[in-house]
Amino acid sequence: MIFALDLLEPYGFQFFRNGLAVSTIAGALCGLLGVFVILRGMSYIGHGLSHAVFGGAAASAVIKVNYFLGAGVWGVVSGLLIARVARRRVIGADAAIGVVTTASFALGLALMNRYGQASKSIEAVLFGSVLGVKVVDIYAVALVALLGLAVVVLGYRKLLFSTFDRDVAQVSNVRVSLVEAVLLAMISLTILVTMRVIGTLLISALLVIPAASARMTTNSFSRLLWISPIIGAITCFVGMNLSYHLDTSASATIILLDALVFVVVYAIAGTRNRVKMASLGHL
Amino acid sequence: MLHDVYLKIDRREFVGIVGPSGSGKTTLLKAIIGSQPVAHGSITIQPQLTIGYVPQVETVDWYFPVTVEEVIVMTRAKTKWWPRITTVERTAVREVLEKLGIADVAHRHIRELSGGQQQRVFLARAMFCQPDILVLDEPTSGVDVRTRHEILHLLADLHEDGLTILLTTHDLNGLAAHLPRLVCFNKTVLADGNPRDVLTSKVLEATYGAPMEVLEHGGMPLVIDHGRVAMRGEGK
Numbered sequence: 352m353i354f355a356l357d358l359l360e361p362y363g364f365q366f367f368r369n370g371l372a373v374s375t376i377a378g379a380l381c382g383l384l385g386v387f388v389i390l391r392g393m394s395y396i397g398h399g400l401s402h403a404v405f406g407g408a409a410a411s412a413v414i415k416v417n418y419f420l421g422a423g424v425w426g427v428v429s430g431l432l433i434a435r436v437a438r439r440r441v442i443g444a445d446a447a448i449g450v451v452t453t454a455s456f457a458l459g460l461a462l463m464n465r466y467g468q469a470s471k472s473i474e475a476v477l478f479g480s481v482l483g484v485k486v487v488d489i490y491a492v493a494l495v496a497l498l499g500l501a502v503v504v505l506g507y508r509k510l511l512f513s514t515f516d517r518d519v520a521q522v523s524n525v526r527v528s529l530v531e532a533v534l535l536a537m538i539s540l541t542i543l544v545t546m547r548v549i550g551t552l553l554i555s556a557l558l559v560i561p562a563a564s565a566r567m568t569t570n571s572f573s574r575l576l577w578i579s580p581i582i583g584a585i586t587c588f589v590g591m592n593l594s595y596h597l598d599t600s601a602s603a604t605i606i607l608l609d610a611l612v613f614v615v616v617y618a619i620a621g622t623r624n625r626v627k628m629a630s631l632g633h634l
Numbered sequence: 635m636l637h638d639v640y641l642k643i644d645r646r647e648f649v650g651i652v653g654p655s656g657s658g659k660t661t662l663l664k665a666i667i668g669s670q671p672v673a674h675g676s677i678t679i680q681p682q683l684t685i686g687y688v689p690q691v692e693t694v695d696w697y698f699p700v701t702v703e704e705v706i707v708m709t710r711a712k713t714k715w716w717p718r719i720t721t722v723e724r725t726a727v728r729e730v731l732e733k734l735g736i737a738d739v740a741h742r743h744i745r746e747l748s749g750g751q752q753q754r755v756f757l758a759r760a761m762f763c764q765p766d767i768l769v770l771d772e773p774t775s776g777v778d779v780r781t782r783h784e785i786l787h788l789l790a791d792l793h794e795d796g797l798t799i800l801l802t803t804h805d806l807n808g809l810a811a812h813l814p815r816l817v818c819f820n821k822t823v824l825a826d827g828n829p830r831d832v833l834t835s836k837v838l839e840a841t842y843g844a845p846m847e848v849l850e851h852g853g854m855p856l857v858i859d860h861g862r863v864a865m866r867g868e869g870k
Contacts, residue, residue, distance in 0.1 A: 390698065507717035512708040515698050518669040522687050523763075524712045570743040572699045573717065 361595040370481035370548060370601065372489050374587040377545040378557060378605070380496040382583025383503060384538055385562030386575050390514050393444055396433075396535075397558030399452035401542045401551035403429035406459030408546075413466045419491065423543050429455055430535035434528065479550030481591070481601045491544040499537050503576065506530065511572060553602040557583060560609040567620040586612060636661060638822045639675075643800060645683075645766070648793045651802045652810045653819040654842050659802040660690065662819065663771050666800070679767070683798075686760030688770040691752050696745045703727050703740045706759045730758045734788065750781035757788070768792065770801040774809050782808050806833065806857040829855055 361367040381397075388396055404426040411421020429451055436447035503510065512520040513527045521527045542554055549557065565579035590605030597604065636658045643649055651659050664670035666677055667687050679685070686709075706727050707719050719727075724740075731737045734754045739747060747755060753773055760768055773789070774782045786809060793799050803809045810816055816832045818825040818841040825837040833855040838846040847858040 504717060505715055508708065508711035508714060511700070511704070512711040515695065515700060515705070515708065516689070518664065518667075519687050519689060519759075520708075520711065521669045522667045522685060523709050566699065570699045570745075571701065572704060575699055 357596070358592070361592065366482050366484060367591075367595065369484040369486065369489060371588065371591045373484050373492050373545070373548045374481075374591050374601065374605065375584050376489075376492045376496050377541070377549065378561070378583035378585075378587030379580040380492070380499050380541050380583075381545070381554070381557035382561040382565070382580035383499055383576065384534070384541060385558045385560075385583070386565070386572075386579050387510065387514055387534055388538070388558050389562045389566060391444070393448070394555075394559045395445055395448050396538060397542070397555030399448035399555075400426065400429060400433075400535075400539055401546060401554045402456035402459075403452040404455075404539065404542050404546060405551050406455035406457075406462075409459035409462045413462050418547075419543065423540070425455070426539035426543050427536050430539040431532055434532045434535050438528070479546065479548050479553065479600075479602045481548060481594075484548055488544070488547060495537075495540050495544045499541065502533060502537055506533070510534065549602040549605065553606050556606045556609060557587075560606070560613050561586065564609070564613045564616045567616050582609075582612060636665075636821055641817065641823060641826070643798065645798050646793070646796060647815060648789070648799045648813055649801075649815045649817060650810050650813040651800070651817045651819050652804070652806060652841070653802075655804075657820040657841075659819055660771055663687075663769055663800070663802060667769055683766040684763060685767045685769055686763065686765035688753075688756045688760045688768070688773060690771040691749070691756070691776055692772075694744075694752070694756070696752075698744070700744060701740070702731075702742055702744060702747070702755050702758075705744060705755060706730065706762050709759055709763050726762070727758075730761050733761075734758050735784075749777040750784065753777060753781070753785055754788075757785075761792075765797070767798045767800065770799070772803060773801055774803060774805050779808070786812060806838075811854050811856070833857060 385397075388394055404422050407422035407425020407429075408418060410416075410425065411418055414421070432451045433444070433447045436442055436451060437444040439447075442450075509520070509525050509530050512523070512525055513530045517527055520530075538558070541558075542551065545557075546554055561583035562575070562579040564582055565575050568578055569575055586608045587605050590608040591601055593599075593608065594601040594604035639662065651662065653659050661670055665672050666679075667685050668677075703719060703724070707723050710723070714723075727740060728737060731740055734757060736751055736754050736758070739751055739755065744752070744755065757768075757770070757773070760770075768789075770789075773785055777785065782805070789799055789801070801809075811829050811833060813829060815827065816825075816829045817823055818832055818837050820841050820843075824841050825832045833848055835846055835848050838848065838857065844859075849856045849858060
């Protein structure tokens with residue numbers, strides 16, 4: 352009974368409830384978009400784009416523009432720039448991300464050095480802060496999650512086609528560039544609304560690990576779109592609670608939990624495949 | 635970079651393009667289907683005609699989590715948005731798979747297919763929207779002799795049914811020699827016509843940059859690759 356009360360203890364705090372809501376929705380959202388990130392081989396994008404958004408956050412802190420507006424416009428522009436540069440096939444998406452986002456991050460850092468007084472909020476952007484979560488953050492992340500869900504449901508076939516087979520999708524009159532731009536803009540928006548809670552440096556993990564774990568459990572694209580957000584949401588929910596009791600960083604705890612899920616699924620999936628292969632050996 | 639390409643393909647033709655690796659066959663096909671921009675000149679396809687494209691199997695991501703059914707239905711992405719495959723679509727998929735003789739693979743993951751089945755699944759996808767023109771990139775690469783025969787017969791039947799077919803191939807004797815029209819290609823068109831006229835040692839040498847001998851076997855040209863003969867000779 353005392354144990355149960357202990358578990359409920361953090362729920363007495365408004366900041367914890369807010370942080371829990373934001374991170375759980377963020378986990379589901381990142382899990383959903385992460386499916387496309389891993390299947391397109393763009394795992395680096397979460398890492399890169401979060402750095403790009405950092406540049407926007409620093410810039411808006413310096414010129415005293417609203418964070419969501421400044422970093423948001425910056426993030427979307429970075430996303431579109433990446434899509435544009437990546438279309439040059441000699442460069443490729445990974446290098447395009449490297450160019451655009453590191454430049455953006457460097458600009459943010461230079462601004463921070465030059466006009467240092469804004470450093471406090473910049474630190475929160477880099478490492479995340481559960482304490483700083485406001486109700487507006489919950490609304491923002493919930494809105495982006497609904498938008499992400501709408502994009503994935505309404506654009507399901509186009510997203511699947513252009514992810515699987517870009518050339519033929521284009522020939523079949525799917526506007527592949529538009530699909531890619533929308534996807535990148537969604538990822539930018541996601542980073543924008545979640546980075547104050549889990550931090551830009553660790554958000555890339557949420558865009559990759561739940562989807563990668565889910566991929567090992569199924570060969571079906573549609574099921575992947577269910578399993579990955581569920582893993583993301585559960586690990587964020589449990590991770591937040593654990594971080595309170597263990598007195599560890601919320602973002603670090605969530606990522607470690609995701610990594611643990613990955614290792615467990617990896618081990619189980621490996622064993623299952625070996626059994627499958629062994630049974631095929633008899634044929 | 636391709637140059638001086640002039641090709642006119644009429645409706646209901648069956649045309650093969652041959653040439654060495656790196657000669658730009660795939661680029662030419664991509665330019666024709668419209669996924670590769672053309673720097674100079676133009677490619678005109680009668681606007682009412684639709685194209686079905688079958689990519690080279692080597693370029694497909696076989697680990698991608700999709701079933702055969704999902705792959706085939708993809709081509710409707712432009713007109714249908716509902717995520718779930720409808721009963722009507724399921725029936726249509728079944729029909730096209732039955733036509734290609736692989737009705738039982740609809741629910742399999744694409745990695746669980748044999749080489750011949752892989753080719754046919756992507757042929758089925760191209761066929762799904764009932765195109766007028768079928769464009770295939772190396773439809774017989776990586777398949778065994780029997781499958782190659784089956785695919786060739788399948789394509790001949792589709793041609794019979796009124797489809798215009800354009801394909802590229804490496805396979806001079808097994809596939810190219812059987813087609814009604816052949817284009818020898820290496821950055822540009824080097825010869826264009828009936829295989830009997832096109833498959834000569836002179837044209838092939840210009841295309842492949844290596845000496846090749848052409849014999850006649852059962853009324854058909856048979857290409858002997860000197861490189862291969864020489865290697866076998868050394869082996870002895």
